[in-house]
Amino acid sequence: MPKIFGVALGILTAIGGFLDVGDLVMSAVVGSRFGLALAWVIPVGVVGICLFAQMSGRVAAVSGRATFEIIRERLGPRIAAADLSASFFINLMTMTAEIGGVALAFQMATDVGRMWWIPLAAFGVWLVIWRVKFSIMENVTGLLGLCLIVFVVTVVALHPNWSDLARQAVRPAIPDSESATTYWYMAISLFGSSIAPYEVFFYSSGAIEEQWTQADLGKSRLNVMVGFPLGGILSLSIAACAAIVLWPSQIQVTALSQNVMPVVLAGGKLALAFAIVGIVAATFGAALETSLSAGYILAQFLGWTWGKFRRPAQAARFHIVMLLSIITGAAVLFTGVNPVTVTEYSVVFSAIALPLTYLPILIVANDPEYMGDQTNGRVTNMLSSVYLVVILAASLAAIPLMIVTGAGR
Template sequence: MKKVFAAALGILTAIGGFVDIGDLVTNAVVGSRFGMSLVWVVVVGVVGICLFASMAGRVTAVSGRATFEIIRERLGPRAAGANLVASFAINLLTLTAEIGGIALALHLASSVEPRLWIPVAGLAVWLVLWRVKFQIMENVAGLMGLLLVGFAVALFLLGPDWGELLRQAVPPSPPGTEHPASYWYYAVALFGAAMTPYEVFFFSSGAVEERWTAKDLSTNRVNVLVGFPLGGLLSVAIAACAAVVLLPAGIEVSSLSQIVLPVAQAGGVLLLALVIVGIVAATFGAALETALSSGYTVAQYLGWSWGKFRRPARAARFHLTMIVALLLGVGILMTSVDPIAVTEMSVVFSAVALPLTYVPILVVANDPEYMGEHVNGRVVNALGTVYLVIVVVAAVAAIPLMIATGAGS
């Protein structure tokens, strides 16, 4: 049983990070417009986040220090401060999207206006952060989020033409009805959804919460190799469901009800109910992660006491930072901004910010003063260098592609 729950951190990170509202929306949009022609980006993203999180987890386990503590030390206070501002802003944007995702999922289940659910969602996230232990939080949210496997079940029940789905995916190319610039814009968005920086903030800080040491490197590998590939498979299932049902009907995703339409068509009310519970759990787990990441980044940079393993009174500024982030997220959503639009923006800007955290982790993972005998090997370094190029290209291309395509429209 202990080995089963050893993967809980990775499962929560994957379900609440890889398969959050950003991934749900982006994969459904891509499937409804491009079919399976962008599934290769999911594969690239899964390998990339496995590499990134594995290095971050190994650095934390060996050094005993979380990501932003290391970033401040390696970059200095000024450069790390600029990194903090950018990371916190994008993290806040993502947190806003996740709270909006919870509200949309609850609206889908109850037909109650989403704006009425927004403060309820924010309060619920705060209560869990305030009162629930870290291990209980990760186990419950992660395992309930596994109900998103309902998308995979729906795909099989739909009985698609598997050969046609394969022809859409291989060789990858934009459909004749779509402009190449839009194709590459959504490729960057999918990559950003897969490799959001907050996943790594949460993963490495969670390793400190669970008191990992060099003896826990095998647990790090289990978390990474179970959690993120699982998230990738669920992402492909979401895109495939949209490709089978929405693409032929000419339906472009603009609401959560359209995302789950293939599930309702394939499995009826029961499967739809299970998937909605999974969406609530996944978006709630992601809201927990992003709220925690807001507190982690600021507290680690400023040297404050932090962590859920400490009572709130002993880490008051850490908890206050999370409360402020939650209030800001709720406040933004109460202005009637579209949560789907916020989601699409958050994944693109995640790609823009990715080099800020990827580069320091890659450097430290090669530093024998930090890592001793656990520095990156040749294969990991070669792969890390390839992904450094991909990360930088995606970051540079994101804003021009957004402007050129009108955010993919």
């Protein structure tokens, strides 16, 4: 039983990390506009985040130190400060989108406008971080997030033409209504939603929270191999639902509520209830992760005391940073900005800043001074090097494509 619950961190990272509001939105958007022509991006993202998280978890377990503690020491304060600035800004954007996603999910459930739910969502995130133990937080949110399996059931219940879906995925073609530049911009956006930097900050810091050691490296690998592929399957299912129902009708996803249209069509109100519970859990879990990550990365860089395993009075600055971040995110949402729009921009900027986080972890994971005999093996380094090229290419292409396509419009 402890081994089963030991996988909870991986499940939470997948449900509230891999499958956060960014992936919920982008999977449905690309499915409604391109069918499954961009399905290949999701497994590419899954393998990439598995490599990234596995290295980060191993670094934390072996060294006993979290990401930004090592980045500052290994690469120096200037490079670490540049990494911190970009990471904190993108983390704040993502957290804003997640809180907005929680509000949108409650709006679907109650028909009460999202503006009423924003302060309640923000307060709920702060209250859980302030009062709820890390283990309870990860178990409850992760398990409730499994309600998103309803999207897998929906794909089967819709009785699609399986050979047509397979053809779209295996031999992708750009629809006549879309351009090649938009196709690649959306590919980068979907990739950015799959490998968001905050996922790794949370995962490595969570390993410290749970006091992992080298004896827990097997648990770390199990978390990665169970959690992220599960998130990938759910993401593919959401894209497939949109491809089956929305794409033929030329309904483009511009609101989170449109994600559940295929679910309602296939399973009615009961299926909708499961979907809403899953979306609330996914977005709320991701809001917890991003809020914690805000405190983690700043406290680790500045050498402050941090961690949920410490009482708030013992890590006051850590908790103040999280509180101020939550208030800032809620304030941005109160300007009336659409959380979906914030989401679409946050995933692109995640792809842009990804090299700043990925490269330092790759360097440290190969440093015997920190890792001893647990440095990367040849296969891991080979795959990691390939992904470094992919990440750099996506980062360099993102802004030009954003300008040319008008952010994919």
